Amino acid sequence: MSTNPKNTLNFSGGPGALPDVVLNQVQQAIINVPEVGLSILGISHRSAWFENVVRETENNIRTLLGLPADYHVLFLQGGATQQFSMVPMTMLRGKKHPAEYFDTGYWSRKVITEAMREGPVRVIWSGEKAGYRCLPTEEELDFSPHAPYIHYVSNETVEGLQFDRIPGRDDVPRVCDMSSDFLSRPCDAGKFSLIYAHAQKNIGPAGVTIVLIRDEVVQNAPRNLPAFLDYRRQVETHSNLNTPPVFAIYVVLLVTRWLLRDIGGLENMAQINRQKSQLLYRMIDGSDDFYRNWGDTAFRSDMNVAFTLPTKALETAFLDQAAEAGFSGLGGHRALGGVRASIYNGLTLEAVETLTQFMDDFRTQQRRQ
Missing domain, CATH: 3.90.1150.10 (Aspartate Aminotransferase, domain 1)
Structure with missing residues (x-):
């Protein structure tokens, strides 16, 4: 039974509704995390307890997705918006050939604008003339084998459009913004070089962004990036380069437990x-x-x-x-x-x-x- 009946009728585009069982656990944790005896809002990010939270949350995501072993799971800040820049800083900067981006709606347009600051971009398909009421079919797409990567948004939250397939070439790295459908359905994560998703839709509150990144991308990243914007440094510190959003990550842990244990x-x-x-x-x-x-x-x-x-x-x-x-x-x-x-x-x-x-x-x- 909901502690607040209005929560059950929350159809917000984000932050979105959380399961009642998670809300009840969070309510308790704000006062007292049972195994620690402290409020979740006052537990150190350097504590052994929080290290275990990060480890379990990562393992739960790996289990839910069947994530291959050569991927890192990161819990970062800055929302998906920061990833709009981190991705091209890592994978496009200094490249000769353009990265290929889909223009399928409100959020993909924002991604493209940021990518253009870092290097050449080719918009491989645009839904603008159709009023952003559709997505491309495979026949409409002509991918280049030389692109540093292909980027698309799997679900456009504003227009209500969602891909039911994984577009692109298997020999060109795929990058996907899955912010609004991450962990809402199975995903063949091994077909992507990088997936990112801010949490405030399906997997937790605002404040943390999940990044799944293939080790090859990390190893090939430029070595002159600011530490906070460097996937390599984030991997080395296990998402603890600076004070992470402890509360938000803990709620993601509770949601992944719910997905595994309650939903199945x-x-x-x-x-x-x-x-x-x-x-x-x-x-x-x-x-x-x-x-x-x-x-x-x-x-x-x-x-x-x-x-x-x-x-x-x-x-x-x-x-x-x-x-x-x-x-x-x-x-x-x-x-x-x-x-x-x-x-x-x-x-x-x-x-x-x-x-x-x-x-x-x-x-x-x-x-x-």
């Missing part, structure tokens, strides 16, 4: 997430165009369901009534507007059922007026 792994998590998204898309598709999905059907996200109503006035009324009914976070991103239901790991199937019932009632109410 990422296959089960993916099945639950598909059930949630299918409920919402059935409601949208069966509404006689009262609710209108933003993205094309083939590219719909299981994480972020973005949609509009026939008029801005109806959208405003919908959001106002939703807030009165106890729903939170349904307003669309400021760049797009409309409505967005983010249904990350911590949001329950029951919460989505409650939302679809509200959507059905609202539509019926408006049709009668």
